[in-house]
Amino acid sequence: MSQVCFVFAGLFLLLLLHPYTIYPLSLMLMPKRPLRRPEPGWAHPSVAICMSAYNEERVIVAKVESLLAMAKAYGPASIHIYVDGAEDRTLELLEPYRDRVQIVASKARSGKTVGLKALVAGTHTDLIAFTDANVEVPPAALISLVEALQDPEVCLASARLTYHNQVETGASTSGAIYWNIEEFIKSLETATGSLIGVDGALFVIERDAYVPPPDALIDDLYVSMQALLGGKRVVSAQSVLVAERGAVSWTEEFERKARIACQGINVHRTLWPQLVKASPVILYCYLSHRFLKWLTPFNLLLTGLFFYLGLAFAIGPAWPTLIASLSFIVLTLGAIFNLPYFRTIAAAFAALAGVASGQIEALVMGRTYTTWSPAPSVRDDG
Numbered sequence: 001m002s003q004v005c006f007v008f009a010g011l012f013l014l015l016l017l018h019p020y021t022i023y024p025l026s027l028m029l030m031p032k033r034p035l036r037r038p039e040p041g042w043a044h045p046s047v048a049i050c051m052s053a054y055n056e057e058r059v060i061v062a063k064v065e066s067l068l069a070m071a072k073a074y075g076p077a078s079i080h081i082y083v084d085g086a087e088d089r090t091l092e093l094l095e096p097y098r099d100r101v102q103i104v105a106s107k108a109r110s111g112k113t114v115g116l117k118a119l120v121a122g123t124h125t126d127l128i129a130f131t132d133a134n135v136e137v138p139p140a141a142l143i144s145l146v147e148a149l150q151d152p153e154v155c156l157a158s159a160r161l162t163y164h165n166q167v168e169t170g171a172s173t174s175g176a177i178y179w180n181i182e183e184f185i186k187s188l189e190t191a192t193g194s195l196i197g198v199d200g201a202l203f204v205i206e207r208d209a210y211v212p213p214p215d216a217l218i219d220d221l222y223v224s225m226q227a228l229l230g231g232k233r234v235v236s237a238q239s240v241l242v243a244e245r246g247a248v249s250w251t252e253e254f255e256r257k258a259r260i261a262c263q264g265i266n267v268h269r270t271l272w273p274q275l276v277k278a279s280p281v282i283l284y285c286y287l288s289h290r291f292l293k294w295l296t297p298f299n300l301l302l303t304g305l306f307f308y309l310g311l312a313f314a315i316g317p318a319w320p321t322l323i324a325s326l327s328f329i330v331l332t333l334g335a336i337f338n339l340p341y342f343r344t345i346a347a348a349f350a351a352l353a354g355v356a357s358g359q360i361e362a363l364v365m366g367r368t369y370t371t372w373s374p375a376p377s378v379r380d381d382g
Contacts (some may be wrong), residue, residue, distance in 0.1 A: 054084050070139050092364035155206045159202040170338075179246075185289065229274050260357035265294065
């Protein structure tokens with residue numbers, strides 16, 4: 001019986017490690033597909049920069065100023081902001097920009113996806129750019145992103161996101177470590193084919209490749225996956241670096257991960273009939289990068305459980321139970337006393353618990369997170 005348990009422990013360990021080890025290694029072995037660079041003097045296609053804002057009074061002025069600088073550096077670009085029933089001074093702070101920014105204000109909250117779709121429907125540009133209110137963007141970002149779209153095989157280009165408070169707390173450190181791994185995998189996907197979904201920090205898409213998402217689904221993952229399933233490449237423009245703050249508390253990171261996981265699973269259920277008909281390479285990358293990654297907390301739990309049972313059957317339950325209990329106590333005390341490595345590990349476990357909670361919310365409770373409130377510390381000035 002102990003051997004059977006160890007076999008299952010090894011199987012779940014393999015599934016646990018695959019998205020972070022075997023998958024990137026397999027990408028390294030795939031043929032490279034370098035992006036074609038635009039010809040000198042290429043004409044800038046028109047771009048509509050769209051953003052949804054809720055309670056963003058702490059960041060909205062700086063964000064609009066950065067968007068104006070980015071649009072000025074690019075040329076034929078317009079800025080469109082949807083204010084989603086804000087309860088703070090967001091709309092008031094936007095009033096001085098009405099001569100340079102199209103502002104659509106909703107009295108009631110309808111959700112980010114609804115707002116962005118309304119903005120897109122009111123534009124007629126060649127390209128559409130999406131960004132989040134708390135993300136810091138450099139003036140030249142739009143130029144570099146659109147350069148990637150000059151490759152006829154590419155329909156969507158995303159910026160590379162980093163956190164500028166990586167060592168502030170255990171939660172921000174664990175979040176930054178995870179995101180650095182994520183961006184590394186995205187660089188490999190870009191070099192060999194396509195990204196398997198993008199985040200909403202900043203990306204540009206061809207209008208013909210844009211498929212409006214259902215109101216209850218998160219826009220960035222749905223839109224980018226539909227673009228990929230449409231037959232063209234989705235890439236990361238590694239030279240375009242944007243930044244935001246990561247959540248600094250365990251509870252915030254738990255809630256953020258729960259929301260993202262819930263939204264991801266809902267997109268998965270909607271797109272799965274299309275995904276199973278995709279090419280074997282796309283399906284392999286999707287299952288590796290998205291589906292198995294969402295299962296990380298469950299695979300970790302099952303790996304530990306079967307390893308514990310294997311030891312219990314082999315040498316009795318006393319020593320495995322003692323080791324597991326002592327490990328839990330040491331980790332808890334280290335986190336309570338805010339010791340660097342311990343607090344980072346504890347925050348990572350809290351994030352994984354959030355991922356598991358979000359999937360349960362989606363599959364059992366039918367939750368969608370059509371609207372949500374951003375973590376306060378993400379909009380903080382540090």
